[in-house]
Amino acid sequence: MTNTTKPNLSFWRIWNLSFGFFGVQIAYALQSANISRIFTTLGADPHNLSFFWILPPLMGIIVQPIVGHYSDKTWIPKLGRRIPYLLLGALVAIVVMSLLPNAGSFHFSVSGALVFGLVALMFLDTSINMAMQPFKMLVGDMVNEKQKTFAYSVQSFLVNAGSIIGFLFPFIFTWWGISNTAPDGTVPNSVIYSFYAGAAILILCVLYTVWKVREMPPHEYATFHGFEENPPVKEKTDFITLLKKAPTVFWTVGLVQFFCWAAFLFMWTYTNGAIAENVWGVDTAVKGHAELKEYQEAGNWVGILFAVQAVGAVLWAWIIPLFKRQKPIYILSLALGAIGFISAMFIHDKFMLFVPYALIGCAWAATLSLPFAILTNSLSGKNMGAYLGLFNGTICLPQICAALLGGVILSLVGGHQINMLVAAGVSLLLGAVAVLFIKIKTKE
Numbered sequence: 001m002t003n004t005t006k007p008n009l010s011f012w013r014i015w016n017l018s019f020g021f022f023g024v025q026i027a028y029a030l031q032s033a034n035i036s037r038i039f040t041t042l043g044a045d046p047h048n049l050s051f052f053w054i055l056p057p058l059m060g061i062i063v064q065p066i067v068g069h070y071s072d073k074t075w076i077p078k079l080g081r082r083i084p085y086l087l088l089g090a091l092v093a094i095v096v097m098s099l100l101p102n103a104g105s106f107h108f109s110v111s112g113a114l115v116f117g118l119v120a121l122m123f124l125d126t127s128i129n130m131a132m133q134p135f136k137m138l139v140g141d142m143v144n145e146k147q148k149t150f151a152y153s154v155q156s157f158l159v160n161a162g163s164i165i166g167f168l169f170p171f172i173f174t175w176w177g178i179s180n181t182a183p184d185g186t187v188p189n190s191v192i193y194s195f196y197a198g199a200a201i202l203i204l205c206v207l208y209t210v211w212k213v214r215e216m217p218p219h220e221y222a223t224f225h226g227f228e229e230n231p232p233v234k235e236k237t238d239f240i241t242l243l244k245k246a247p248t249v250f251w252t253v254g255l256v257q258f259f260c261w262a263a264f265l266f267m268w269t270y271t272n273g274a275i276a277e278n279v280w281g282v283d284t285a286v287k288g289h290a291e292l293k294e295y296q297e298a299g300n301w302v303g304i305l306f307a308v309q310a311v312g313a314v315l316w317a318w319i320i321p322l323f324k325r326q327k328p329i330y331i332l333s334l335a336l337g338a339i340g341f342i343s344a345m346f347i348h349d350k351f352m353l354f355v356p357y358a359l360i361g362c363a364w365a366a367t368l369s370l371p372f373a374i375l376t377n378s379l380s381g382k383n384m385g386a387y388l389g390l391f392n393g394t395i396c397l398p399q400i401c402a403a404l405l406g407g408v409i410l411s412l413v414g415g416h417q418i419n420m421l422v423a424a425g426v427s428l429l430l431g432a433v434a435v436l437f438i439k440i441k442t443k444e
Contacts, residue, residue, distance in 0.1 A: 001099035002302075002414050004008075006144035006145070007144070008146070008147055009142070009143060009144075009147060009151075014139075014147065014150070014151045014154050015154060015158075016144070016212040016213055017135070017138045017139055017142060017151070017155075017213060017341035018135055018138070018139065018151070018154055018155035018158050018159075018210070019061060019158060019205065019208060019209060019212070020086065020203050020205045020206050020208060020209030021135040021155055021158050021159055021162065021205075022134070022159070022162040023090075023157045023162065023201050023202040023203070023204065023206060024090070024093075024128060024131045024132050024135070024162070024164050024202060024205070024206070024409070025158070025159045025161075025162030025166065025200070026096060026158075026162045026163075026165050026166040026169075026198045026201050027093055027128055027131075027166070027202050028123075028128050028132070028162075028163075028166070028170065028326060029162060029163040029164075029165070029166025029167050029198075029306065029310075030097070030116075030194055030195055030198045031056070031121075031124060031125070031128070032268045032300055032306070033166065033167050033170075033303050033306050034170070034191055034193075034194075034299075035050070035052060035053070035121065035268070035269070036117075036268070036269055036271075036272050036273070036351075037051075037099070037191070037272050037296075037299040037302075038101060038103070038117065038191065039052045039114065039117060039185055040272070040273075040295075041104065041182075041186070041187055042103060042110065042113045042117055042185055043110040043113070043114065043116050043185055043327070044114060044189075044365045048407060050265075050313065050402070050403045050404070050405075050406025050407055050410075051269065051403060051404075051406075051407070052117075052118065052121070052345065052403075053269050053399065053402075053403040054399075054400055055118060055122050055267060055398035056121065056125040056403065057265075057395065057397070057398075057399035057400045057403070058396065059122055059125045059126045059129060060125065060392055060395065060396040061392065061393050061396035061397065061400070063108070063129040063130055063133075064129050064132075064133045064388075064389040064391065064392035064396075065128050065239060065386065065389035065390050066110050066216060066389065067085050067130055067133045067134070067382075067385070067389060067394070068133060068137065068195070068385035068386045068387070068389025068390070068392075069239070069385065069389060070085075071084075071085050071134065071137065071385045072222045072383060072384065072386055074386040075217070075218055076123065076199035079210070080207070080214070080215030081141075081215055081221075081385075081392045082137050082138055082141070082210065082215065082385070083134065083210055083213065083215065084137070084218065084422075085130055085131075085133070085134050085155025085357075086130075086131050086134040086206060086209065086210075087206065087210065088130060088133040089126075089127045089128065089129070089130025089131030089132075090127070090131045090202055090203055090206040091203075092123065092126070092127035092130070093124060093127035093128055093199070093202060093235050094199040094200075094202055094203050096114045096120055096122065096123045096124040096127060096316065097195045097198060097199040097202075097365070098195065098196060098199060099120050099185045099198070100120040100124055100195065101191050101192040101194075102187070102192060103116045103117035103120060103187070104182075104185045104186040104187050104222045105186055105187070105192075110185060113185060115149050118408060124386045125371050129392075130250045131202075133385075133388065133389060133392065134148070135155065136372055136388050137153060137384060137388055137417055138153075138213065138215070138384075139151045139372070140372070140376040140379070140384045140388060141215065141221065141384060142215070142216065142224075146402070148372075148376055148377055149155070149230060149320070149321050149326065149370075149373040150321045150365075150374045152369040152370075152372050152373045153190070153317045153318065153320050153321050153365075153369050154250075154317075154367065154376065155314060155368070156236060156313065156317040156319045156320075156365050156368040156369040156388045156401070157314050157318065157395070159368055160310040160313040160314045160361070160365065160368075161310070161311075161314060161318065162308035162334065163307070164307045164310040164311060164314070165199075165200055165201070166194075167199075167303040167304070167310060168301050168303055168304065168307045168372050169193075169198065169303070169305040170188075170190045170194045170199055170299070170421065171190075171300045171301075171303050171304055172189050173189070173193050173194055174190045174300055174369045175188040178190045178193055180296050180297070180300060181293060181296055182432060183317050183436075188302070190298060192442070198409060198431045200304065205336060206213040211287065216327075225384075233322065239386070239390060242383060242386055242387060242390060243390060243434055246249060246387070246390070247378045247379070248377060248439065249374060249378045249439065249440070250308065250375060250378075250391065252394075252434075252437045252438045252439070253371045253374055253375055253391075253394070253438055254261070254391070254394035255437065256334075256431045256435050256438070257367075257371055257395060257398065257431075258394060258397070258426060258431075258434075259395035259398070259427045259430045259431030259434060260334065260367045260398075260427075260431045261367075261394075261395050261398040261399050261402075262398040262399065262401065262402040262424075262427045263337070263341065263363075263395075263424035263425070263427040263428045264364070264367070264399075265398070265399040265402040265403060266402060266406065266408075266420045266427070267341070267360070267421065267424050268424055269403070269406055269420070270410075270417040270418075270420040270421065271302050271306075271421065272295075272298060272299055272302050272404075273423050274344070274416075274418040274420065275298045275301060275302055275350070275353070275416040276294065276295050276298035276299075277416060277418055278344075278345070278347070278348055278418045279298065279301070279348055279349070279350045279353070280294040280295070280297065280298045281294070281343075282294050282298065292333070300441045301350055305353055306357070306359045307353070308353075308357045308358055308361070309352045309357040309358065309360050309361040309364060310361060310364075311358065312357065312358035312359065312361025312364075312365075312367075313361035313362070313364045313365035313368070314361075315361075316333065316361060316362040316365040316366070317365040317368075317369060320333070320365060320366060320369060320370065325436060326370055326373070326374060326440055327435055327436070327440065329366065329370070330366055330370050330432075330435045330438075331432045331436075332362075333362045333363050333365065333366030333367075333370075334363050334366065334367075334428045334429070334431045334432035334435070335403060335427045335428075335429065336362040336363060337359060337360045337361075337362055337425075338363070338425040338426070338428035338429045338432065339356070339361020339423045339425070340355075340356035340357060340358070340359030340360040340362075340363075340425070341356065341422065341425030341428065342421075342422050342423045342425035342426075343355070343359075344356045344357075344418070344421050345418050345419070345421065345422050363428055371391075371394075372388070372391075374438065375387070375388075375391060375425040375438055377440075378424070379423040406420070409423060418433050
């Protein structure tokens with residue numbers, strides 16, 4: 001079946017393919033905005049914070065290729081090839097989301113609470129990755145080349161809408177009168193209740209996906225993607241072979257991804273401390289600052305800023321498909337994000353920070369949609385899941401590198417966490433330059 005004969009999907013079918021990602025992203029947003037806050041509250045040293053961020057991408061680089069590889073070979077009647085993995089990941093996630101924020105409430109020692117938190121974080125990110133990857137694959141599986149940029153932009157919209165909810169939950173619960181402070185070493189109830197609410201929404205959204213989405217059976221899938229369902233000679237599909245045969249665009253987009261995801265890892269790790277320093281005047285180098293009321297207020301405000309970032313991304317996600325060529329909008333998006341990160345250093349008013357974080361949202365929207373649209377248009381459907389799983393390495397490896405080097409870089413920039421946001425801006429600028437090396441055959 002050629003590209004011109006692949007049918008277009010209606011808006012609502014495209015919407016349903018990604019709607020469950022809304023719930024998954026609430027869980028991911030709660031993790032992203034609150035992990036540094038949780039571990040700092042439990043007693044972690046600021047210079048070691050980045051090490052706690054190694055686990056999420058490490059689990060992603062292990063889990064997502066496995067999910068992709070085996071889901072390519074899975075077919076369960078009435079469920080499909082990707083949805084079974086989505087269901088399993090979601091079920092584990094809701095259990096762990098109920099445990100992680102309570103790490104300081106089980107009367108462990110400081111080290112015991114940190115270890116419990118690490119183990120819970122490992123399972124949380126494993127399950128989120130297992131639930132997240134099928135949505136990227138469903139679009140690659142079922143949407144034709146002409147509609148993919150739009151479909152991934154719809155997915156980006158839903159991802160960021162979910163992010164807004166997840167980021168705002170602690171602020172909302174505090175506004176409702178739930179305590180935003182807690183005894184030494186204990187996570188505030190505003191954060192704990194946020195995780196409970198996120199878990200409930202996650203399972204409802206995933207059940208909606210199971211109800212609404214019907215994947216193509218194997219014969220129809222093979223016809224849609226133009227390959228033989230049962231070839232007489234089986235190709236080798238191990239990860240090493242697939243990487244050797246990967247199209248050039250896999251590697252050039254991966255280079256851009258390296259700089260983008262390193263930047264966002266710095267943002268997630270250091271925004272809480274940066275805003276506490278730059279706006280609330282908290283000396284985050286002093287042990288015990290996590291118990292300060294100002295630090296917890298800054299933590300809630302980080303949720304607001306990340307929500308603003310998500311709003312910016314939601315709006316920008318609808319602008320991206322309006323550009324006929326992908327590279328110019330990719331470069332522009334990353335450059336705007338870089339300006340946002342760097343300008344945050346010079347802003348000491350919490351409301352004025354809305355501007356740089358809205359700009360960061362432009363880079364975030366592009367990072368969530370364009371790499372997958374560019375890559376999946378260069379792939380056949382035969383090993384779509386495996387390749388998308390391997391491509392997740394371009395998301396995870398930069399985060400692991402940034403996490404390993406975060407403490408060193410923080411020391412080099414004087415121990416001030418606001419300077420780590422400047423480093424994130426520089427990284428996005430390098431990503432914008434790297435876009436120039438991508439060759440897009442189907443669009444340009």
